[in-house]
Amino acid sequence: MQCFNHPTEAIGICKHCQRALCSDCCTDLNDGLACKGVHEAEVTHLNTLIQNTKKSYSSSPRASLFGPIFNIFIGISFLGFGIKNGSEPFLMTLGAGFIIFGLAIIAYNTKYFKKITTNYDA
CATH class of the missing domain: 1.10.287 (Helix Hairpins)
Structure with a gap:
């Protein structure tokens, strides 16, 4: 799989736009990769939503x-x-x-x- 922006080998996929990215084009946000300077805020927001969902699932059985x-x-x-x-x-x-x-x-x-x-x- 090649990088969406360059003719080099991709190392992962942007969690927001699902495009293949090389090491020059991506930012590692620990819980997913993002297009550098483009989708970092969106991926951070997605990660926050996932963490909040995990918290709500843990309290749902009692509620x-x-x-x-x-x-x-x-x-x-x-x-x-x-x-x-x-x-x-x-x-x-x-x-x-x-x-x-x-x-x-x-x-x-x-x-x-x-x-x-x-x-x-x-």
Whole structure:
């Protein structure tokens, strides 16, 4: 593979424009090569986005529990009010539905985040 700008052998590809670059045309930014003086800012920005994405993935499994726990809490509340009001079927059914929905979301999120972290680590 030859350099996009020179008839010399390329040592890598610009992370922004995907052009082959020789050692004279590229800047090594540790996490990728960039066209010297042209795409350095863009590649630095891409590297920052990748690092931020890694951080957000690490906190996602914990944050995904807030919704299901809230649903379970609401379900228990409705179920309790239904029992307290003389076995009110509508409130008890609503409560059971919220609890089942919350547990289903927890099961889905556990499976989903296990799959994501397995694929992400590979």
